[in-house]
Structures are given as C-alpha cells and as structure tokens.
Amino acid sequence: MNAIPKFLLQTALVGAIFAALPASALGQVATAQVSAPPVSGPPVFGQWLGQGGSKSMQRYSPSAEVNTATFKKLKVLWTRPSVDKLYTDAFPDLSPSAYLRGMPTIVDGVAYVSNGIGLIEAFDAATGVTKWVQTPLPVDLRRAAAESARSVEYWSDGKDKRVVTIRGKFLNALDAETGKPAPGFGDNGSVYVGWATQEDFSYSGTNGPLIVGDVIVVGGRGGVKVGGGSGDSGDRWEGHSDDVRGYDVRTGHLLWTFHVVPQPGEPGFESWQSDAWKSSGAQGAWSPMSADEALGIVYVPLSAPPMYYGGHRKGDNLFGSSLVALDAKTGKRVWHFQMVHHDLWDYDLAAPPVLADLVVDGRPIKSVIQAGKTGFLYVFDRATGTPVWPIEERPVPQSDIPGEHTSPTQPFPSKPPAFDQQGVTLADLASFTPETAKEAQATAAKYRLGPLFTPPSLITETSLGTLASPGVWGSGNWNTGAFDPETGRYYAVARTKPTVYGLIKAPDPAASTAYIIPKPVVPGKPAPVAPGAPKPDGYDHGGLPLVPPTSSGLPIIKPPYGRITAYDMNKGDKLWTIANGDDPQIRANPALKGAKFPPTGIASRVPLIVTKSLLLVPDGSSVVWDTAGYDGPAKLSAYDKSTGALVGQVPMPAGATTSPVSYQTAAGQRIVVAVSSSAKGASWIAYGLK
Secondary structure, eight states: OOOOOHHHHHHHHHHHHHHTSOGGGGTOOOOOOOOOOOSSSSOOTTOBBTTTBSTTOOOBOOOOSSOTTTGGGOEEEEEEESSOHHHHHHOTTOOOOSOOOOOOEEETTEEEEEOTTSOEEEEETTTOOEEEEOOOOOOOHHHHOOOOOSOOEEEESSSOEEEEEEETTEEEEEETTTOSBOTTSTTTSEEEOSOSSOTTSOOOOTTOOEEETTEEEEOOOOEEOOSOTTSSGGGGGOEEOOOEEEEETTTOOEEEEEOSSOOTTSTTGGGSOTTGGGTBOOOOOOSOOEEETTTTEEEEEOOOSSOSOOTTSOSOOTTTTEEEEEETTTOOEEEEEESSTTOSSOOOOOSOEEEEEEEETTEEEEEEEEEOTTSOEEEEETTTOOBSSOEEEEEOOOOOSTTOOOOSEEEEESSSOOSSOOSBOGGGBOOSSHHHHHHHHHHHTTSBOBSTTOOOEEOOSSOOOEEESSOTTOSSOTTOOEEETTTTEEEEEEEOOOEEEEEEEOSSTTSSSSEEOSOOOOOOOOOOOOTTSOBOOOOOTTSOOOOOOOTTSOOSBOSOSEEEEEEETTTTEEEEEEEOOBOHHHHTOGGGTTOOOOOOBOOSOOOOEEOSSEEEEEOBBTTSTTOOBBSSOEEEEEEETTTOOEEEEEEESSOBSSOOEEEEETTEEEEEEEEEETTTEEEEEEEEOO
C-alpha cells in the first residue's frame, strides 16, 4: 500500500476537529451592516463581487474616502494569512502554495474568499476577524488536491444565501450564514465537475464560477495529455477541452453544455479539417467571465488550441481564441468573434470581457470590451456582437514550415489603437547607449523578426526561430483592464516581453505532431537580486526558450517593459501611456553607468482597479509564473486617473498576486490585496484610514 501524505490524512480528520470547537473559537462577531444591495448589475457602494467588483468585470469601486488628498495617509489595518489559524494550529506542517489567487467577495459587511488550499473562509470585511471557515468533507486523494480559486460567487433569492466556488474537481455550495454545505445541492453540497473519463488529463477550475440568474456557469483551462509522443514537448499538441457548462444553483444539476470545440453537425465544425477536432482541443474558459443579467448573456473568453505548429489541425479552429456570448439559461451561442484564426502563438483570450455603456457618435451602445494577448482592444455591441468600430481582416505573414497552413488574414481593430508593442523590427531594439544598441542588434540577428502574427519558424544554422512580440503570455492577461463607468475610460496594463517561437522536426516518429519545440526549459538558479529589486524571470512556464539578454545582460527591446494606457472609450482614442514602475536592476547595470533614460517599467503581471479618483496599482509578485516581480518589500501605487500622474505609494510586504479589492464598511473604506513571497508565504493585507 502506498503511503498517504500526512496532509491528506490531516485534511480527512479536520472536520472532526472543527466539529468539536465551540462557536466562540470560530471568532463569531456581530458584523456591521452597510447595505443589502442586489448582487448583480453595475458596481454597488459597499460591496465587491468576484474578481471585477460586479458581473460587469469593471474593477471599479465608487468609494471615495481614499483619494488624491488622503492616499498617503493609508495604513495597514490588519493582515490575514492565506489559511486560517485554525488550520495551521491543527496542522503545523501545512504548506499551501505561495501563489495566492483568492479575491474576497464582499456582501453585507462579510468577506468570502477561497483560501490557500481552496476552502472558503468568511470574515468581517472591516476588521478581518473570522466568522466561519469551511469544514472540509471527508476526502479521498482526488478531492484533497486543490489550490486557491481566484474568486467565489454569492447568490441569494432573498431567503436562501449561498457561496459557490470550485475546489479541485468539485463545485461546492455553502450556506453563506454558517459555512455548512448548502442543503439540496449535489452530494452534501458538492458536485463533481471533472472529467468522467480521460484520467490522463487533470481538470482545473482555479478561476472560479460565475452565477447568472439561477445558473452557475463553469469553465476550465483545458488539459494536455500526459505521456505519449516523443517524451519532449511534442506531448503538448494533444489535449482535452473543458466545455462550458451550466448548473442549477439550488440543486447542482447539469443544465447545459457548450462545446468549445464544435462537434459534428454543430456550427463551426467545418473550421477543423480531418479529425483534428477529436484530439487537438485543450481549449477552455480559464480566464474571468462576465455577464449581462438583463440580457441573460454570459461572455466567455476562450483559450487557444495546442500551440506553435498546426499542420495537423488545418482551418480556423473555432472556438479557439474567441469571445463567445452564450444564453445563460440554455447555453446556446448568441454570437461569437474569433480574435486569432488558427492560433500558433497561444494568443488566447486571457483577459476578462468588460461590460461598458458607451456613447459613440451620439449613439448609446451597451458594449463589451475584450483585451487580447495581441495588444488590441476588441469592442462589440454586447447584444449582437457587431463591432463598435470596424475590425478588418488584413493579410499577415505566412509560414514556411512544411505542412503548416497559416490563416491568410487576421482581424485588426481600426479603433482603439494597440496598448502594447506589436511585432519586432530593428527600430524596436533597445538603444540605451550606442554600445548597448550594437549588442541588441547582434542578438536580434540570430532570430527572424517581423510584424504582429509573424509565424513560428524552424531553427536552422542561421536562425534560432521567430522573435515575436507580444510573447506567449501576451499583452492582455487576467490582470488587464479596468473601466470607469463615470468617465467612459478604460485602463489597460501590459508587459512587453517577446517570445522565441522556434521549432524542429520531431525526431520521434511516434510524436503527435511533425514539428516540436526542441525541449522544455528547465528552471535554473536565479541570478542574485539586490535588496528591494524585482526578482528576475525564472523561466517560461509554457516551455518556450527564453529570449536571451544582450551580452551586457540587458533586454533586447526598448522599454517600457510594463505600461498603463488610458483610453476614452466613447471615442476609441488613446489618452496617455505611462511606464509602470522602474526596474532598478536595469538602471544599476554597469553598461548603463552615466546613461540617462526615463522609467523602464517592470515586466510583471500587475493588476489594477479604478476608484472615484484613483488608479490603484500594486507591484506584482515574483511567484506568478514567467513574470518579473517582487519577492520582498514592494509598493501599492496610486495614480491620478485623469492624467496618470503619480499620487503616492505605500509599502507592501511583498508583490501582489491579485488586484486590489476596494469597498466601504461602516468603519471606513478598505483596500485589500493578496501579497505573496516564496520565502514568507502569502497573506491578505488590508489598508484604510481608520
């Protein structure tokens, strides 16, 4: 018999331990009631729902107590570990991941959050004092494996109040008042949402569900097959897709399924030639969704097919890299738009669709704004899918890899202009000094350069592949985008980091594709980091070769490497762009001694929110995959949302892994953010004036 890990044994027993604790041990306190607002629609004063503050995913808070005059007076009011003290006291060797994704949902003065091991905790939103923690069900090996979900959903019909989340392969519903399993929901409050078969794939729904009316909408990030192929990254070309599904919020019964890879007879099936649809999926809705409850539509951004070579999956490959609008009650497709045809770059839709009411040329438009990894904002009428401004199919470079069939055109929005660098040319190379400019040119000469959508290329004696920007993690990711409903402005955060797309012919005839990445990159020992400096990137989590620095250790392309861009979305115009931070390691590089240059920005995946007068932007954490960030002391920065001018900064103990959450309580405004350090672990930290 295999030994069962101590954590699994402890988790199986924790229910009995908690059952013996008195109510006082769970920190039961009277909670100040701010309001009893509805739980859908636009942002509401005193609450914060899911990742975006509301189902519109605007990341907007109407709270105004913290403003340009008071921001510098912020102080830390309380901190809360990623796992409640009750768990760590019972199990001292419990070691949750440092990558804490959980963002609190705030309703009626109570915060509900997925903790570091994916269980729900409820605490007083003003004080951080525990109200209840989820008592785990008896577990087996499949149930025990879990990590924090980005958000939890709150639902109420006026009498019944529920908190819903995904933990591992299970959809769980809890009574919001007690934390006990919701009566009548599935098997003791739990519904299995993993795959019934395909045991060589691993379902994960860390993004959390979305409730629209009485329907819980569940996505997933898709899976790649384990084993088979050549033993190298050829295994990444086959996968299992996570279909989008709707469940009854009261019973947990499956109501509908939307196939993210169309099945025979369904619209879009013709976009997969031969039988590629059977094994080349690996698509899912891993990023945040949004919903218009008045229209009854949920907006689902979908990921890409298995990447980099697509000779075995000819066609546009719907619904890969597409925004799909679904009827929330039936799961029927209302409309869709594919941002990248026959995706070879992993330019999936990782950013949330943001719902915005605009006035364009005097015409009111209920729109949805989708940021892409491409660096574009795609804007549609959210009822019909009609582009607000024309989106043109333009010719793009074609592949010269044998067997590849690149799409001849790709969609280019006419407005707004891009929020990040697109493509790599000689003019884009870094030129801090004449000497470092020559180094950048020498490094770039090893690669194929070109405009956006230049396809992957073969590694040869004279080329190491295609150097492309945006890179595989894109410009727009889960952290991108905040919308101010008062001004009609959208704020995009981006990082500029190219990727090398270089392929070789698969040496193993059993490989599942003809061309593969040579080998996954193995993490190496990180370079020493000066105190207070952002930790450098470790490796590309997608298994792609890192872009080497120049011989002086500098980036190959021009800064800024992190930026914030403001748009007037009523006009489709860019208003301003600022560098997000300044990288002290670049500035301290000996090759740049005496050189003068503006702030460089930092290539981290920082999230942001907008309030009545401020943009709140924390430094990113280095524990987030394939991103520069801070493992130690960091900052929460505030910018004037009208001009982009820096208002002030307050210290954080480490970089952030979530966007801030801002809400009002009877005791004052609170700003809560998850911070994570590989050395010290993760916690939530709350700021306020009093």
